[in-house]
Amino acid sequence: MKAGGAEPSFKRVLLKVSGEALMGDREYGLDSTTVERIAAEVKAVVEMGVEVCLVIGGGNIFRGISGAANGMERASADYMGMLATVINSLAVQNALERLGVSTRVQSAIPMTTVCEPYIRRRAVRHMEKGRVVIFAAGTGNPFFTTDTAAALRASEMGCDALLKGTKVDGVYTADPIKDPTATRYEKLTYLDVLARDLGVMDASAISLARESDIPILVFSITEPNGFANIFRGSGRYTIVTNR
Ligand SMILES: Nc1ncnc2c1ncn2[C@@H]1O[C@H](COP(=O)(O)OP(=O)(O)OP(=O)(O)O)[C@@H](O)[C@H]1O
Numbered sequence: 001m002k003a004g005g006a007e008p009s010f011k012r013v014l015l016k017v018s019g020e021a022l023m024g025d026r027e028y029g030l031d032s033t034t035v036e037r038i039a040a041e042v043k044a045v046v047e048m049g050v051e052v053c054l055v056i057g058g059g060n061i062f063r064g065i066s067g068a069a070n071g072m073e074r075a076s077a078d079y080m081g082m083l084a085t086v087i088n089s090l091a092v093q094n095a096l097e098r099l100g101v102s103t104r105v106q107s108a109i110p111m112t113t114v115c116e117p118y119i120r121r122r123a124v125r126h127m128e129k130g131r132v133v134i135f136a137a138g139t140g141n142p143f144f145t146t147d148t149a150a151a152l153r154a155s156e157m158g159c160d161a162l163l164k165g166t167k168v169d170g171v172y173t174a175d176p177i178k179d180p181t182a183t184r185y186e187k188l189t190y191l192d193v194l195a196r197d198l199g200v201m202d203a204s205a206i207s208l209a210r211e212s213d214i215p216i217l218v219f220s221i222t223e224p225n226g227f228a229n230i231f232r233g234s235g236r237y238t239i240v241t242n243r
């Protein structure tokens with residue numbers, strides 16, 4: 001499947017959805033209309049013949065760093081954040097299955113009465129069978145983020161691209177939500193993102209994607225069809241690669 005006109009074909013991709021994007025206009029938690037819209041876009045992309053796996057953030061429920069700022073031990077707070085991503089993953093799984101999309105949730109923190117534990121070879125097999133695999137609980141380790149989990153799972157699954165769906169439509173010279181004068185890049189290298197300290201994704205995720213040579217496409221998932229349009233050749237995104 002072609003993405004972005006002149007971009008290479010993507011057969012298997014990992015979509016990272018920020019937790020905050022699942023809030024819609026709410027201040028906290030999940031907006032069911034937004035979850036259903038994103039699920040419908042994932043279904044459309046699967047129907048184009050693309051193998052899709054997902055990592056969902058937890059920022060709409062809990063971030064470890066906020067717990068630590070309020071005096072909690074950081075590792076415990078991070079485990080709470082990881083559990084938040086499991087809640088989001090189950091919500092997205094449910095929305096996909098209501099649309100008839102076959103899915104599996106695999107958690108990096110084993111909770112076998114709720115979902116499968118993460119087993120790499122099993123996840124690959126699910127994807128080969130056309131199932132959407134949702135990787136929950138981040139990396140399973142505190143002090144990391146779901147961006148790093150996304151780069152890790154994309155590497156392990158042999159994905160052709162990591163698509164980061166967030167609230168902004170690409171990478172900017174500064175955070176566009178805080179700085180209205182920030183300008184948008186069309187294309188960057190991993191080293192540019194690291195050297196210019198562009199905060200759209202954490203440095204460990206960028207470094208891992210760089211090592212695995214997996215292009216990162218940053219796009220707005222709050223924009224209707226933001227994800228599906230990338231595969232229709234009409235998507236708006238910033239692409240981060242080695243060159
Ligand atoms: N240079 C930059 N270019 C674009 N966005 C930036 C930049 N610097 C900071 N940002 C901010 O980074 C955010 C992307 O992170 P995002 O909100 O997706 O967080 P996350 O940790 O991936 O997910 P969650 O919402 O689950 O915490 C954007 O919404 C944007 O406001």
Ligand SMILES: O=c1ccn([C@@H]2O[C@H](COP(=O)(O)O)[C@@H](O)[C@H]2O)c(=O)[nH]1
Nearest residue numbers: 057058064078081082138139144145146
């Ligand atoms: O590998 C990981 C992934 C996540 N966490 C914790 O979860 C929250 C939510 O993830 P976001 O990436 O911020 O959406 C994060 O703030 C961490 O507290 C983790 O510890 N390890």
